[in-house]
Amino acid sequence: MAGIGGIGGRALAARLGRVGVWSFALQRLTAANAAAAMREFEHLGYPTVWMPESVGSKEVFAHAALLLAGSERAIVAPGIASIYARDPMAMAGGTKALAEAYPGRFVLGIGVSHAPSVETRGHEYGKPVETMRAYLDAMAAASYAGPEPAEPVPLVLASLGPRMLELAAERADGAHPYFVPVEHTPIARKAVGAECCLAVEQTAVLSTDPDAARRVGRAFARHYLALPNYANNLRRLGWPDEDIANDGSDRLIDAVVAWGDVDAIVARVKAHLDGGADHVCVQLRVESSADPALAGYAELAAGLLAL
Secondary structure (H helix, E strand, O other): OOOEOOOOHHHHHHHHOOEEEEOOHHHHOOHHHHHHHHHHHHHHOOOEEEEOOOOOOOOHHHHHHHHHHOOOOOEEEEOOEEOOOOOHHHHHHHHHHHHHHOOOOEOEEEEOOOHHHHHHOOOOOOOHHHHHHHHHHHHHHOOOOOOOOOOOEOEEEEOOOHHHHHHHHHHOOEEEOOOOOOOHHHHHHHHHOOOOEEEEEEEEEOOOOHHHHHHHHHHHHHHHHOOHHHHHHHHHOOOOHHHHOOOOOHHHHHHHEEEOOHHHHHHHHHHHHHOOOOEEEEEEOOOOOOOOOHHHHHHHHHHHHOO
């Protein structure tokens, strides 16, 4: 019987590829336009596409099904499915249904989300590591009446701090740090060990104009800097409150959002890979949050996919 998790971190790393796409815009597009974007990502050569589940977004399994149905080869990975959005049996059942329908093309990324988001959903935010551990136990014990997938479904945990990174190494195939500067990556690699797949998100703006690039980057970053999980992670890395406050200093924005020409963005992704990441999913931001930035991903493809 195939379960969730258990293909191993090295196998997952090989499946994801070195560089992928991370896109908020997909949830703002019609199903037809999202499918067209997926096909373009495939055509450009990106092997994996990540998308979010935020409050008020498309439900993540319905969204993943649409993206998988609208494309042919790319892996689809939630980054992340909130454990507060569905009970463990529903999470396990949705995962297995997609994995059976699209063999080898679905990776389950799950996380504890954030207290404000969880409270908006009507739940109480529990202790992150303890809550996740209990959820994983319940998922593993969940019954499922549908046909089992042919192989275990890869499992990735959203992980920032040392304890969640250690849990990812213990109970999952991979860890998915998000909104992190390069200095976090070697710390994360040390925490998860050699076998766990480390899949790091890197936000980027393809612009050589510092003011324009930082404007787009800061508009993206301000939401995350207001969330304790991300702010506390930056503090653990030594960033002082004066850099985190007021939507982030230029120095901090430059650290978490890569900007510049193709070479600059490729260099930032390479720095994560050199620091221990197996896979870097690039979230290319432009002025409109509904723009999947296909032209930018096309411009970056040769450099990124050569890494």
